[in-house]
């Protein structure tokens with residue numbers, strides 16, 4: 001696939017990447033249909049990472065003659081000029097490629113006929129009208145079909161469990177290859193290398209097909225027709241109308257209607273139940289603000305609100321000329337130049353490499369205990385109990 005092809009992966013009305021939305025909130029698909037897509041820098045970065053992953057995987061796991069290998073090596077060198085390419089992308093994609101290779105080797109160990117397919121177009125139309133997807137990697141061996149999806153982003157951890165997008169890829173891969181292979185189990189893997197996050201959902205084929213018939217098909221019929229009930233939830237995060245959706249607003253306003261009784265001060269139990277909705281309300285408030293700002297910029301102002309010039313900071317137009325001016329003025333350098341400073345660990349990892357950095361700095365990298373955070377009791381981390389013991393080295 002070329003870079004353009006990676007960027008233009010078909011966006012059907014009921015695309016697999018939006019399945020969480022249209023399965024949970026079927027009318028959301030038609031509602032967003034005419035809202036233009038905002039392509040973020042993160043999306044472009046993800047596209048570039050997929051392109052790099054494909055070149056590397058073709059070079060490592062597919063059969064290619066010396067001419068094809070040379071062409072791939074050339075592509076790899078050319079890719080390094082991509083504006084999104086840096087050491088962090090190199091390391092993350094390399095990790096992903098090594099994991100895929102491991103899975104492929106394990107599949108080959110189970111069966112010498114193991115097959116690997118890259119950037120496979122997956123036909124989902126057996127369950128979803130007009131829908132196609134692209135499987136980054138499809139592995140088939142010994143009755144097991146595995147689909148692997150690269151997620152380059154690191155903002156939100158994505159799990160393969162109960163994930164409609166990767167399940168649809170599993171279905172599409174099965175639909176495409178069941179005439180050739182007898183498949184009993186489907187493994188659906190998401191690799192998010194920048195978060196060291198790898199998860200695999202394993203489903204017997206019959207369970208996956210049952211999910212497709214009982215959940216996907218009916219939701220797809222409603223979504224295609226623009227019918228069904230609006231339903232707000234976590235799936236609103238990527239919805240294009242999340243800032244002005246009435247159903248989401250109603251849901252959040254309902255959450256605020258909680259009635260608290262006397263006495264004047266709330267109990268800790270009441271605070272506990274409010275904390276469950278604060279994150280939801282914060283992200284909704286941010287989405288509404290962004291929507292209103294966009295509208296105002298587009299010339300559709302929001303009544304009672306206006307755009308004004310924000311604060312700005314003075315800046316030096318030409319830093320080299322400014323340094324020369326200070327030199328001419330014979331000022332000591334410490335009056336106008338900052339002392340040299342080390343980058344933070346995140347930047348050092350990006351520039352030096354995540355694996356190389358610890359080999360250079362060794363024990364100079366330390367990780368102090370984290371500041372206590374308040375999380376719901378369902379969180380997997382162990383509870384910090386004793387104020388004296390657990391918090392003794394922590395700056396609060």
Ligand code: SF4
Pocket residue numbers: 021025027028031230231232233235236239240241242245246247248
């Ligand atoms: S914001 Fe949420 S509730 Fe509203 S249409 Fe989108 S997915 Fe549905």
